[in-house]
Amino acid sequence: MSLEWEQVVVDAADPVALGRWWAEALGWVVLNDSAQEYEIRPAADRVPGLVFVPVPEGKTVKNRLHLDFRPDDQAAEVAGLLALGARRADVGQGEQAWVVLMDPEGNEFCVLRDRRT
Incomplete structure (x- = not known):
């Protein structure tokens, strides 16, 4: 296969x-x-x-699957995504090197730390 x-x-x-x-x-x-x-x-x-x-139904709970993205510049990417309408999310991650965001419909995704770090 x-x-x-x-x-x-x-x-x-x-x-x-x-x-x-x-x-x-x-x-x-x-x-x-x-x-x-x-x-x-x-x-x-x-x-x-x-x-x-x-x-037809809206999102009700934390995603069981989410996307991770590794940027060249985490701070710049997070700022750009927030400017586009993303929101910060707390899924119980605590203090981490990645940033959890939600898209406009509430789907969580992560912006990992910079490639250079």
Whole structure:
């Protein structure tokens, strides 16, 4: 058996709005801008990507799966994400080298410390 990781599917109240937010936050390209399946990738020919699909229910608890990102400059990336509408999150992590944020729909993700540290 041979498997290739294609994408992560994200449930969303508004897939288009959330997909656009992530595309801007990551600088990724949009492959499909349908309200039923909004897909972004690092580049058109690169995987994995993120696909945002509509669900009727809102998020109610901490995610069981989240994304981690390692930036060149943690402070600059966190500031930029907060300016785009991300919010700080406390998931019980305590004092750590990473920063936990939430996207506009409340999905947690982490910005790890800088590559240089």
